[in-house]
Every structure is written in structure tokens, then in C-alpha cells.
Amino acid sequence: MTDTQQDHTATQEGVCGQHGMKVLDLQVGGHRYGKNGKKTGMLDRGDGVVLKALQAPPRGTRELGLYRSVFSPSCTDTDLLALRRFLPVYYGTDTVDGATCLVMKNLAHDFLCPNILDLKMGQVTYDPEATPEKKEHEIVKYPPLKHLGFQITGMMVIDL
Ligand SMILES: Nc1ncnc2c1ncn2[C@@H]1O[C@H](COP(=O)(O)OP(=O)(O)OP(=O)(O)O)[C@@H](O)[C@H]1O
Numbered sequence: 001m002t003d004t005q006q007d008h009t010a011t012q013e014g015v016c017g018q019h020g021m022k023v024l025d026l027q028v029g030g031h032r033y034g035k036n037g038k039k040t041g042m043l044d045r046g047d048g049v050v051l052k053a054l055q056a057p058p059r060g061t062r063e064l065g066l067y068r069s070v071f072s073p074s075c076t077d078t079d080l081l082a083l084r085r086f087l088p089v090y091y092g093t094d095t096v097d098g099a100t101c102l103v104m105k106n107l108a109h110d111f112l113c114p115n116i117l118d119l120k121m122g123q124v125t126y127d128p129e130a131t132p133e134k135k136e137h138e139i140v141k142y143p144p145l146k147h148l149g150f151q152i153t154g155m156m157v158i159d160l
């Protein structure tokens with residue numbers, strides 16, 4: 001996969017022409033593709049691969065930069081190499097409906113009943129350059145974060 005692939009289309013109903021792209025249904029948190037008309041969030045290619053439509057800069061570009069660095073064949077940074085096994089395998093980028101997407105392994109694909117946790121690590125959940133409104137929005141959402149250092153944003157447990 002390269003960084004310049006053909007343009008696919010997807011809708012919230014799950015249409016994507018010949019590629020069968022759908023909005024990821026097993027998503028427990030984060031940006032939902034198509035919500036409020038926005039093209040950010042997770043798409044399911046249906047073959048064990050998901051696409052994450054990037055957020056606007058700087059957040060999306062920063063995330064893309066991290067995946068590119070960690071999975072670069074020429075990466076020699078020991079910290080990044082150590083991180084590699086904790087991230088979904090990154091295959092490159094693709095374009096869906098004009099939005100740049102990370103292409104990566106669907107971590108739930110090999111499981112019949114996956115239990116999924118979405119956890120934010122750290123004492124703040126906003127960027128240094130976030131607006132005062134964004135900072136306030138995030139702080140009031142879960143004040144104990146400042147002391148706990150983590151926040152559960154969503155989870156799914158299947159009780160068999
Ligand atoms: N590689 C993956 N395989 C399977 N599911 C995934 C994968 N990446 C993300 N998800 C699902 O999508 C959700 C959102 O992912 P993620 O937290 O990366 O998105 P986000 O929109 O950046 O969220 P936030 O803005 O809260 O950080 C996760 O909670 C998980 O359910």
C-alpha cells in the first residue's frame with residue numbers, strides 16, 4: 001500500500017461501491033465516521049483491515065507521523081521500535097471520499113466475541129495548542145483524570 005491510492009467512497013449506511021467499506025460497528029469510543037457530517041473516524045474494509053480517517057491538523061498529521069515513524073523499515077529509534085508491538089500493524093494510507101486515512105490491522109477481526117477497551121492515558125486529554133474552550137470541555141468531562149492519569153472512554157464486554 002502506498003500513500004497515493006485510488007479514492008473510495010463511504011457513507012454512514014455502509015456503502016462503498018466495489019470495495020464494501022463500512023462504518024466500523026465494533027467501535028467503543030472516539031470519532032464516529034459520518035457523525036455530524038464529518039469524515040473523521042473508523043471504517044471497516046471487511047477483510048481484517050480498518051481505515052482511520054484523520055482528524056484535521058495538527059492532530060491527524062501528528063498521528064500519521066507517529067505511525068510512519070514507528071513502522072518505517074529504516075526506523076532505528078529503540079523507543080519507537082519498542083512501541084511497534086503495541087500498535088496495530090500500519091499498512092500506509094488511503095483516500096476515502098477525499099479524506100486521508102490510516103490503513104491498519106483490525107485488532108478485533110480474529111475474535112468471535114472481542115472485549116474492547118478504549119482508554120486515554122495521561123493527566124490531560126487535550127493538546128498544548130488546544131483552545132481554552134476545548135481544554136475546559138475536556139477537563140469538566142472527567143476531573144479525576146488529573147490525579148488518576150487515565151480515563152476510560154468506552155468499553156465492550158461480552159459475557160458468554
Ligand atoms: N486498529 C483497530 N482495530 C479495531 N478497532 C479499532 C482500531 N483502532 C480503533 N478502533 C476502534 O475505534 C475506536 C476509536 O479509535 P481511536 O481512539 O483511535 O479514535 P479517535 O477518534 O482518535 O478517538 P479519540 O479522539 O478519543 O482519541 C476505538 O475505541 C476502537 O473501538
Ligand SMILES: O=P(O)(O)O[C@@H]1[C@H](O)[C@H](O)[C@@H](OP(=O)(O)O)[C@H](OP(=O)(O)O)[C@H]1O
Nearest residue numbers: 029030031055059125126127134138141153
Ligand atoms: O466523547 P465526546 O463527549 O463526544 O467527546 C469527544 C471525545 O472526547 C474525543 O476523544 C475528542 O477527541 P480528541 O481525543 O481527539 O480530543 C473529541 O474532541 P473534538 O470534538 O475536539 O474532536 C470530543 O468531542
